[in-house]
Amino acid sequence: MTGPRLRRTGPPALRQVNLGARVARLPSPMERGNFARSELYASPRWRRERRAFLKAHPVCVTPGCGQRAVVVDHGHQRHDWLVTFWDHATWQPMCSTCHAVKSRGELTAWRQAGEAGGHPIPRAIPPYNRLAGPFAMRTPRFN
Secondary structure: OOOOOOOOOOOOOOOOOOOOOOOOOOOOHHHHHHHHHHHHHOOHHHHHHHHHHHHHOOEOOOOOOOOEOOEEEEOOOOOOHHHHOOOHHHEEEEOHHHHHHHHHHHHHHHHHHOOOOOOOOOOOOOOOEOOOEOOOOOOOOOO
């Protein structure tokens, strides 16, 4: 047996809202891509292939540099990066200084273009071809 129903006679009760509470948001396409890249770079396959590539190509491809290569740079920064991630023809060995300069130029160009949300990053500095110099067309080095 239930008791009598209570009837509300005044205005509806106001809810307190915490304006400082965290709000869940969906990750942007760029953030989803960053997560996928971090998973690939942490994989044993990447570590193994990176090590073998740097052993076969120990010198930075930047003309006039001659430093020991410690970074495998993916020469093509395109929207379909996942398709070309494992393609050795897009890889180039670089020292950390040259890679930082190249990456900074690409990021600056991307920001100036105002492209966000997964659009392709424009090339600020063309990929290097060790035989023809920094501004020649890139030709595949690996067969």
